[in-house]
Amino acid sequence: MSGEAVPAGRTRGQRMLDGIEKIGNKVPHPAMIFIGLCALVIVLSAILAAFDVSVTYDAAEPAPVPVHEVYDGGTDYPSNQVPPVSNYDHPYEIHQETTKIESLLTGDGIRFIFTSATTNFTNFGVVAVILVAMVGVGLAEEAGLIGALIRKLVRVAPPGSLTFIIVLLGILSSIASDAGYLVLIPLGAVAFMSVGRHPLAGLAAAFAGVGAAFGVNVLITPVDGIITEITNEAVALVKPGESINLTANLYFGIASTLFLAVVITVITERMVEPRLGAYTEVPEVEDVTEAEISVEAEGRGLRFALYGLLVVAVAVSLLSFIPGAPLRNPETGSLFDDSPFMDALIFIIMLLFLVAGLCYGAGANTLRGTSAAMEAITKTFAGLGGLIFLLLIIAQFIAYFNYSNMATIAAVKLADVLEGIDVGPLWLLLGLILVTLILDLIIPGVIPKWAILAPVFVPLFLRLGIAPQTVLAAYRIGDSPPNVITPLMVYLPFIVLLTQKYKKKSGVGTVVSLMMPYAILVAVAWVVLFVVWYLIGIPLGPGAPVDA
Numbered sequence: 001m002s003g004e005a006v007p008a009g010r011t012r013g014q015r016m017l018d019g020i021e022k023i024g025n026k027v028p029h030p031a032m033i034f035i036g037l038c039a040l041v042i043v044l045s046a047i048l049a050a051f052d053v054s055v056t057y058d059a060a061e062p063a064p065v066p067v068h069e070v071y072d073g074g075t076d077y078p079s080n081q082v083p084p085v086s087n088y089d090h091p092y093e094i095h096q097e098t099t100k101i102e103s104l105l106t107g108d109g110i111r112f113i114f115t116s117a118t119t120n121f122t123n124f125g126v127v128a129v130i131l132v133a134m135v136g137v138g139l140a141e142e143a144g145l146i147g148a149l150i151r152k153l154v155r156v157a158p159p160g161s162l163t164f165i166i167v168l169l170g171i172l173s174s175i176a177s178d179a180g181y182l183v184l185i186p187l188g189a190v191a192f193m194s195v196g197r198h199p200l201a202g203l204a205a206a207f208a209g210v211g212a213a214f215g216v217n218v219l220i221t222p223v224d225g226i227i228t229e230i231t232n233e234a235v236a237l238v239k240p241g242e243s244i245n246l247t248a249n250l251y252f253g254i255a256s257t258l259f260l261a262v263v264i265t266v267i268t269e270r271m272v273e274p275r276l277g278a279y280t281e282v283p284e285v286e287d288v289t290e291a292e293i294s295v296e297a298e299g300r301g302l303r304f305a306l307y308g309l310l311v312v313a314v315a316v317s318l319l320s321f322i323p324g325a326p327l328r329n330p331e332t333g334s335l336f337d338d339s340p341f342m343d344a345l346i347f348i349i350m351l352l353f354l355v356a357g358l359c360y361g362a363g364a365n366t367l368r369g370t371s372a373a374m375e376a377i378t379k380t381f382a383g384l385g386g387l388i389f390l391l392l393i394i395a396q397f398i399a400y401f402n403y404s405n406m407a408t409i410a411a412v413k414l415a416d417v418l419e420g421i422d423v424g425p426l427w428l429l430l431g432l433i434l435v436t437l438i439l440d441l442i443i444p445g446v447i448p449k450w451a452i453l454a455p456v457f458v459p460l461f462l463r464l465g466i467a468p469q470t471v472l473a474a475y476r477i478g479d480s481p482p483n484v485i486t487p488l489m490v491y492l493p494f495i496v497l498l499t500q501k502y503k504k505k506s507g508v509g510t511v512v513s514l515m516m517p518y519a520i521l522v523a524v525a526w527v528v529l530f531v532v533w534y535l536i537g538i539p540l541g542p543g544a545p546v547d548a
Contacts, residue, residue, distance in 0.1 A: 044406070148302055216254075224249075391493060411452045436479055496511055
């Protein structure tokens with residue numbers, strides 16, 4: 001059977017994943033699933049509200065600023081990970097808050113359902129991010145630039161290192177927030193297929209790098225500033241005047257980046273790829289243009305693309321690196337802290353791919369005139385219709401879930417249970433990782449969870465002699481691995497759409513079964529690294545010991 005061939009002698013683990021895939025793909029279309037989940041949240045919110053379910057807890061929030069009153073629905077940032085830093089440019093404050101279940105079947109709840117539907121979708125920033133990014137990426141792909149770059153990468157990469165390179169680039173992509181999801185995951189699939197390997201293995205490796213290891217990097221990322229500020233506000237509850245800095249987890253982040261790149265590479269090559277078997281299916285990707293390009297034309301196109309890339313890079317540099325440049329923070333002059341440059345990363349990436357794609361098309365003669373370029377972009381958008389409809393439904397579900405406060409109450413209840421357990425510090429740290437892993441399935445965002453958990457656990461561990469940077473490192477571990485399997489990860493529909501290019505009968509079950517080994521084994525391996533690090537007592541960053 002085309003595309004379905006599997007090696008004989010399936011292991012028990014492979015058969016289990018096959019079963020997950022089979023069952024997962026038999027469920028209704030994802031849009032119908034989320035419609036059902038919307039109905040479930042509505043009914044469950046009414047039941048829990050009738051029992052007056054509520055919690056009181058300390059929470060970290062930005063200092064209040066004057067704003068007009070609006071419904072607090074949906075989300076206004078692009079991914080399930082990092083809102084723009086400009087959303088967090090006010091000092092955090094710790095205050096006690098009582099949250100109760102809000103019923104969606106009251107007068108206010110019904111008004112919310114009817115009046116917020118449009119804003120839930122327009123504020124669901126992942127839609128805009130995908131559309132903006134795909135202008136450049138889609139044109140570059142249609143022009144043949146993506147395929148040419150992959151072939152170049154394959155030629156220059158050391159033999160056997162392709163998987164590791166893709167995974168490492170995926171982990172490092174967190175510096176640019178959503179770019180990894182939109183660029184590297186499709187590239188991973190194409191790169192593997194270009195060397196005769198299963199494209200879904202390449203897709204999975206890139207997805208694991210981008211999502212399952214999101215919490216670390218070899219550089220300081222925008223999210224580091226936000227969660228460090230939340231941590232410091234929690235520290236001030238018991239030790240006013242003390243704080244940690246942005247580099248408090250830097251050593252651990254660098255080591256974790258390299259370690260997880262190796263772990264994900266091994267999982268891909270030893271588990272995921274053997275289970276997929278040989279790839280024989282004809283992908284739903286038109287590659288006729290590239291087949292007609294000569295080596296000379298491709299080389300000329302790549303040179304033109306490089307020239308275009310350099311022009312854009314120089315222009316962006318002039319707008320960013322010169323003191324007082326427009327893309328710097330107009331008040332502080334910072335290039336990275338709450339700056340237009342960081343907020344414009346997706347647009348800059350789109351511009352890079354757009355110009356490089358146009359230049360490649362001109363050099364390789366694959367885009368003949370502006371009409372061909374417009375047709376390439378239109379074709380890309382046409383293929384996103386089903387995805388946009390699905391995101392419309394998901395936006396409503398997330399808005400209803402947020403409105404009901406069920407996720408917040410679940411997080412606080414789990415934190416209370418863990419806080420009350422009388423065990424040693426290391427076991428409590430492991431408990432924090434477990435609680436975070438569970439919560440990440442329903443609250444994928446790195447910041448909302450930490451705003452709830454930090455005021456509980458940072459003071460608790462400080463009293464036990466455990467430094468806040470150690471608590472933060474433990475939180476990072478729990479926050480990332482479930483990203484690749486949770487249905488609330490906003491890029492999951494995009495990943496499903498990509499898998500269907502290479503395996504026509506793919507669905508959510510395909511993606512979940514593909515990524516389950518990463519979610520489990522990355523978490524286990526990362527916990528082992530953390531325990532060894534903690535027991536040896538290696539500093540987590542410059543001047544940041546594991547003990548307070």
